[in-house]
Ligand SMILES: NC(=O)C1=CN([C@@H]2O[C@H](COP(=O)(O)OP(=O)(O)OC[C@H]3O[C@@H](n4cnc5c(N)ncnc54)[C@H](OP(=O)(O)O)[C@@H]3O)[C@@H](O)[C@H]2O)C=CC1
């Protein structure tokens with residue numbers, strides 16, 4: 333069975349590819365922008381493509397006729413999305429439309445990766461039934477992309493996730509654990525907010541959640557995140573403690589004083605009960621996640 337995975341150079345993509353390669357029923361076609369950054373090099377096809385180029389998505393789908401498409405590629409820098417709205421819309425909405433239209437021609441099963449930022453953060457943690465109300469442009473673009481998937485003729489699923497952490501080769505985006513660890517090791521002070529709340533997600537858990545969805549050809553929305561609610565400040569302290577780093581370099585601040593270009597929802601987090609019951613999804617705790625990330629960093 334051919335599975336096409338977009339965003340294969342990203343944090344999630346780099347964990348999804350090896351997971352699908354372990355399952356011999358799948359022929360994996362990975363696509364990323366520019367050269368391949370996945371450490372594994374064997375037993376799959378890599379196609380470099382800028383998916384914003386009209387025709388790029390259709391060409392890939394026409395060439396490989398995938399039975400399954402997992403769409404991870406996105407513009408994920410939330411502040412950049414706010415500052416460069418056209419690029420954000422083209423990538424997060426336009427590319428999803430290109431892929432869905434081409435997928436409809438081959439009747440592929442389509443899994444789209446979405447975010448807790450579809451919510452306003454006034455009453456998290458959220459279930460799959462809660463109504464969306466994004467407060468920044470990235471979230472708005474993801475809601476629009478979700479609607480394209482939802483309104484398509486495809487058999488589809490949407491996996492929503494939260495603040496993903498883990499290790500990737502040449503990562504373009506930092507994540508909580510590596511950001512805290514790198515700064516504290518260099519004895520650099522970091523200011524971390526204690527008034528946002530998330531259910532941080534170990535990248536491997538998200539990859540497993542996606543695989544469970546695909547294996548079951550499950551349909552609809554699934555929350556695939558961690559199931560512990562923590563503030564970024566809590567995460568920073570736990571990270572420093574785990575790596576024996578000096579917590580005095582962590583300054584507790586409010587979101588207001590961080591003054592990022594894009595507003596962040598205060599309290600998100602996702603309830604993962606549906607995925608646990610229907611898919612057998614079982615995420616690691618943050619403490620276990622730290623240990624797994626530390627193991628990867630030491631390899
Ligand atoms: N990371 C997180 O905390 C969260 C992520 N998500 C969602 O999960 C998905 C995966 O995220 P994650 O792996 O962390 O993100 P990354 O930013 O690590 O990966 C996204 C990938 O998309 C690729 N991409 C961007 N523009 C293009 C383009 N024009 N053509 C082809 N590829 C492109 C990027 O390529 P390049 O590497 O060359 O820039 C990158 O490899 C995304 O849809 C994201 O919105 C949801 C919630 C939280």
Ligand SMILES: Cc1cn([C@H]2C[C@H](O)[C@@H](COP(=O)(O)OP(=O)(O)O[C@H]3O[C@@H](C)C(=O)[C@@H](O)[C@H]3O)O2)c(=O)[nH]c1=O
Nearest residue numbers: 408410447448449493494495496523524525528564596
């Ligand atoms: C840069 C920075 C961030 N933070 C906090 C704010 C935030 O809650 C957390 C992570 O900040 P970032 O700017 O890396 O990430 P942010 O853009 O807030 O994170 C989001 O990414 C997108 C892709 C998603 O879909 C979301 O689920 C979410 O994880 O750390 C600080 O406390 N101090 C800082 O100096």
